[in-house]
Amino acid sequence: MSDEHPEPDGRTRHYGDFYGLSEPAGEGDVTLVIGNCQAESLRIFLDGGGLRTVRTPPIHELVEADLPHLQRWLARTRLLVAQPIRDGYHGMPLGTAELAAVLPGGGRLVRVPVIRFAGLYPAHVIVRPPSDPSLVPPLVEYHDIRTIAEAAGQPLAEDALTPDLVRRVAELSLSELRRREVANDTVVASDLFAAPSFDQMRTLNHPGNPVFAALAARVRERAGVPAFTVDPGRPVLVSVHAPRERAVLDAWSLDGEPTDHWVVGGAPIDSEEVRRAHLAWYAAHPDAVAAALARHADTLRLWRAITG
Structure with a gap:
């Protein structure tokens, strides 16, 4: 192949429809699902039954060179399903309102929430160091x-983690999810966790198939699209599994035994090894600790209140 037409790299081939290497399979209205890693899993559960979806890079990976491809698809999109994204995200017109504004006549927008539920992993939080938000611990x-x-x-x-604390942390996270659902007029997902199970969430923010199946059904209902059930034939978002704690099992009367390790890419990593590595990382990034104490002050208060 000539230098003028270089061989596409693996990423470009993975998102071949998006980059114009191919057309999405199936028939029906073109549907874009825009957001973080949850968006791609939701897309899988929406594909078919009158919706023709386009595998699209997650929002945080898009760069200026991707904008013409995104704009080309938006011009064909009849249904845009998007998480709430602020205007000017990463210095580009990637906000949900900005994307919706360029849909063709008759194009519809359905907003979906970013799902975070702490009721199964009550000790886990997400923090970005102010000095460099791209940094993550090892x-x-x-x-x-x-x-x-x-x-x-x-x-x-x-002994701070008790079943009572688990339920209180769960309600705190659900209250925040409900607040964001109302504020952004999204499809509702918070009620799905009335009786939590590990099938629903692999980590704090990695939902499982039952959550995506229910969310896809609600997106279709809001969009006025006929119901259609998708079975991807595999579990989604399974690259990371968090440990399961005894207090969580007891809080929700779940079967099974607690675990003392993470599973990342299929490999177990002992929780104590993670703890030691993170303590060393915090020593090198004290601003991450300060940011966590501020951002998750309410959660910390719950942990301290339980034990008096």
Whole structure:
């Protein structure tokens, strides 16, 4: 192949429809699903039954060179399904309102929430160091509130995690999810966690198939599209599995045994190894600790209140 037409790299081939290497299979209205890693999983559960979806890079990976491809697809899109994204995201017109504004006549927008539910992983939080929001700790990208408190010199009691605390942290996270659903007029997902199970969430923010199946059905209903059930034939978002704690099993009367390790890319990583690696990382990035204490102050108060 000549230099003028270089061989596409693996990423370009992976998103071949988006980059114009191919057309999406199937028939029906073109549908774009825009957002983070949850968006691609939702797309899988929406594809078919009158909707022809386009595999699109996650929003945080898009660069200026991708904009013509995105604009080409938006011009053909009849249904835009998007998480709430602020205007001017990463210095580009990628906000949900900005994308919706260029849909062709008759194009519809359905907003979906970014799903975070802490009721199954009550110690885990997400933090970005103010000095460099792209930085993440080693081994696993999730922070443990107990390790953060230890790094701050404010250790939590070893027996702080109780079933009561699990339920209180769950309600705190659901209250925030409900607030964002109302504020952004999204499809509702918060009620799906009335009786939590590990099938629903692999981590704090990685939903499982039952959540995506229900969310896809609600997107179709809001968009006025006939119901259609998708079975992808595999579990989605399974690259990371968080440990399962005894207090969580007891709080929701779940079967099974607790685990003391993460699973990342199919490989187990001991929780104590993660703790040690994260403490070393916090020593090198103290602003991450300060940011966590501020952002997750309500969660910390719950942890401390339970044990008095």
